[in-house]
Amino acid sequence: MEKFMYLFRGGENHAHNAQDSEAAQKNMQAWGAWMGDLAKKGIMVGADPLQPTGKVVSGTKKIVTDGPFVEAKEMVGGYLIVNANNIDEAVEFSKGCPIFAENGKVEVRPLQKMEM
Amino acid sequence: MSESNDNEVNKMVDHLFRHESGKMVAVLTRVFGFSNIEQAEDIVQDTIIRALESWKFGKLPDNPQAWLYRTAKNKAIDILRREKVKHKIVNDIAPLLKSEYTLGFKMNEMFTENEIRDSELRMMFACCHPSISHEAQVSLILKTLCGLSVKEIGNAFLTNEETIQKRLYRTKEKIKTDHISLDYPGADAMQARTYAVLKALYLLFNEGYNSSHPQKLIREDLCEEAMRLAILLTENPKTSYPHAYALLALMCYHASRFAARLDDKGFIVLLQDQNRIQWNKFLISKGNEYLNKASEGETIHDYHIEAAIASAHANAPNYSETNWNLILLLYNTLLSRTQNPVVQINRCLVLGEVEGHEKAISELEQIKGFTENCYYNTSLGEMWMRLSKKEKAKPYFQKALTLTSSNAEIELIRRKLLACN
Structure with a gap:
């Protein structure tokens, strides 16, 4: 069994964009139900979720700036780590994600094992 | 607000707390895990203290139940966000509780009706785990699912707070060392565990029904709780075994006589003297309905027979027109399965109605090792009274008087003794 990380990018109603509206409520329920199902199957x-911005520390001088400022549709809004046998399976599991209904995407990345 | 109104509010709040705290403890234990049951109990305790402060002077929220759930839920969420606590959560819903995506959503779901019932059922099964003694099982159910305080449990068992406190402490330690979980037992173990749960509910009901406890309210509450939990079992397809229905039927029949078995001074009224108008018709019809459902299986359990006996009494128009032959037959069957001396005594009393009181006396005298029992002596006394042999009856009642500490029983025996003169 391998581990994979889903990076959620964009999504009009994703966590940080969610307003206290009925649509947002409904959206959160969809996410809850999807993840609930993954948890039940031992996948999750x-x-x-992440807030839209924070601080960026960079360079040898460790300069601290506000950010990152990226396009909303590229913004990482959160992550999920799953158990899967291989990347195809991990991709398959991601297809139930509600983010697709709100113009977002899921980036599926295998966790890297470091050789000692 | 008038004083009587104030009392009404207090009574309602008491009842609400007792009822809801059991549900909240069940749900929160499901969240934090069986070995973290104290965490759940602490949150519920805090919630109730908060309610008492906020609801002072009878200012209740519109929906007190929702208020309690919301407060308990928010406290739980605060605690679940602590890293130290997160490590301790190892159950099947842990990933959902540890993620901010789902924490609030899952906690809302946990407080919905279906999930509350599921939590209560899991708790019942876990409390009746085979490595926990029967005595401890009932205490734990009373504390966790029925919302009784340690003092009230001590009261119900006619023992002190310290004994119960120690018993509960030891049980909780056992839960931790044995890693007892809230998972449902596997299909092969389900039936056996359901038996254990029913046995605990049977004890719980009897504790309320037979106990000589002076406070009527506590006794009725115990019976009501036992019935509520038995209903939960029958409503779930996993646990709605015929013998669960049989036990529920038995409880309904017994409970139908609650009002008639004590007079207005709180003294015991025997079956033959009870005013049957006071028997609760609704509960009798529920008993009949459940007994019907109990007969759908192939196997017969003691509860079936006991319920059938109670049914024959409950459905008889009066004492003399009771179907004693049927009841005797049922007692004979019951005795062929269990050697319980109380069942033996009861059978003899029925025998008295069928084959005469001399016969009952001679069989009662054959029961060994029970001469120091109050019920045994009053039964012999009663049989002699039926034969109008007052001088024979008297010594039995006199002896019985030395064998009980219950005020209600003492009063009953005194009256019998008066009749002997």
């Missing part, structure tokens, strides 16, 4: 390992 962990997940968290």
